[in-house]
Amino acid sequence: MEIIPTPISDLYVFEPRVFGDDRGFFFESYNARAFERATGRRPEFVQDNHSRSRRGVLRGLHYQLGCPQGKLVRVAHGVVFDVAVDLRRSSSTFGRWFGVELSGDNKRQFWVPEGFAHGFLVLSESADFLYKTTDFYAPEEERCIRFDDPDLGVDWPAVDAVNLSDKDRAGALFREAEVFS
Numbered sequence: 459m460e461i462i463p464t465p466i467s468d469l470y471v472f473e474p475r476v477f478g479d480d481r482g483f484f485f486e487s488y489n490a491r492a493f494e495r496a497t498g499r500r501p502e503f504v505q506d507n508h509s510r511s512r513r514g515v516l517r518g519l520h521y522q523l524g525c526p527q528g529k530l531v532r533v534a535h536g537v538v539f540d541v542a543v544d545l546r547r548s549s550s551t552f553g554r555w556f557g558v559e560l561s562g563d564n565k566r567q568f569w570v571p572e573g574f575a576h577g578f579l580v581l582s583e584s585a586d587f588l589y590k591t592t593d594f595y596a597p598e599e600e601r602c603i604r605f606d607d608p609d610l611g612v613d614w615p616a617v618d619a620v621n622l623s624d625k626d627r628a629g630a631l632f633r634e635a636e637v638f639s
């Protein structure tokens with residue numbers, strides 16, 4: 459597994475070693491030892507999630523204020539632009555975002571630890587998005603920041619139309635959002 463550091467501390471992109479042969483391919487989609495070597499952590503993942511979205515769907519930018527979740531995310535089929543925003547006030551990169559293309563072809567994974575907001579935009583006809591989380595879903599703790607917040611200025615790839623849930627359309631401005639210490 460290749461570890462690709464990012465300009466934001468604790469945020470990593472992983473590229474697994476893929477073994478292809480005439481049957482197809484094999485790769486380890488999670489290995490606790492390799493994860494610990496890369497991040498210095500061996501979290502207990504308690505939930506695995508899978509969503510499917512059409513082209514132009516944008517889910518985010520989401521986080522849980524209480525019960526914050528670290529998320530190890532990947533795409534099994536399709537292409538997305540995946541974004542994490544540092545919401546840790548004490549961080550030197552507070553308010554900065556980082557984005558990476560994740561696809562069924564590049565098999566890249568993105569580790570988004572607790573203290574970040576997370577979202578993605580689907581660039582292919584559809585995308586199957588899979589992720590492991592370090593805490594359980596806690597709807598009362600869910601928060602959403604607008605994907606197009608002017609202070610964050612995330613440079614999303616252009617799509618014909620962005621498809622948002624009602625919840626995400628009502629996302630907060632970054633400057634008014636509750637964040638982490």
Ligand SMILES: Cc1cn([C@H]2C[C@H](O)[C@@H](COP(=O)(O)OP(=O)(O)O[C@H]3O[C@@H](C)C(=O)[C@@H](O)[C@H]3O)O2)c(=O)[nH]c1=O
Nearest residue numbers: 507509517518519520521529576577578594595623625
């Ligand atoms: C996230 C989640 C949703 N649900 C339910 C609630 C709701 O009825 C339905 C759809 O929920 P949402 O619209 O919140 O799903 P979605 O917009 O896909 O939410 C996800 O977005 C990405 C970007 C993340 O980072 C995730 O942590 C999560 O917030 O699924 C669960 O039962 N468990 C869960 O863990």
